Amino acid sequence: MTAKITVGWREWLSLPELGIEKVKAKIDTGARTSCIHALNIEEYEVDGEKWVKFITQPLQEDEETQVVCNAKVKKKKHVTSSGGQKELRYFIETTLHSGKYSWPIEITLTSRATMKFRMLLGRTAMENRIVVDPALSHLL
Template identity: 30%
Template sequence: MRFLNKTVLVTALFCFSTLLYSADSDEHRENRTPEVLGFVEWVVMKDTALRLKSRLDTGAKTSSLHAVNVEPFEKEGEEWVSFQIPLGDHEDQPTEGEIEHESIILEFERPVERTVLIKRKGAPSQRRYVVRMEFCIGGSIHETQFSLADRGRFSYPVLLGRRFMRDDHILVDSTDSFMASKECDYSSLEELAEESQAQVIR
């Protein structure tokens, strides 16, 4: 009987503490007003002010960024990766003159966060590098992990996945696009042309 009473007491205390935690978590979530974005939005990469069209995809966990010539290297004992973003693959940057998108290729270097193995139907599995990047969407700065992949044949050079939505409390309206109430500052094609002639973006 004593053992039974002790078991009942422990169970009751566990249930009570669980309810308190759940209530506190619910209150915390309620205090954070979710931001509603469309399934397609503009993003601006923070280091370059490069504007890219992004798709918010709840079916993907990790975000993805268009990149080519992805090459790993070692820097100060750590694994880094270099990659390029050719603007000719997605001509979304506004221009003020006669410069063509095809003439600009931005070069980046980032430390590797991790690697992921992507299984592809009818093709060999592909290992992708994941890096952390800052970007602006809806007038706010965010940071998330991006897997680097050649998205040249896709309509959207950026894909934002559930990890970003969960961490930054984002809801997606799948019936509308470009719903962000605020815009992010971005560079013109001419400004990016000058930057592409400078040093590698780190």
């Protein structure tokens, strides 16, 4: 059995395939899916496949820093938010990178403008890889 990565309740992550060098994520064992702050989501096609273009503002309290991202759509389905509201979201797959670790994750696109963290890392992305120590931060 491979040893699991210990993380704190918040970590700096990178999503290099999306051009996101750093984003502070809340490690959320209560959330099944991961999500990232996304604005101006536009769907388009490439060779008959659905893609999305969106803007993210990866840094908390910094609306000036923006990254334009493009990703292939994995699926589109309803997700129930922490407030209990259903929202139709795009799901994409990308590589998460932090410290010396990298692995593919599924992530949804949604506005997190009113939230403190621009990204949540949910249980599905952590499964069989991560153990969370809620007393600590920024271990990676």
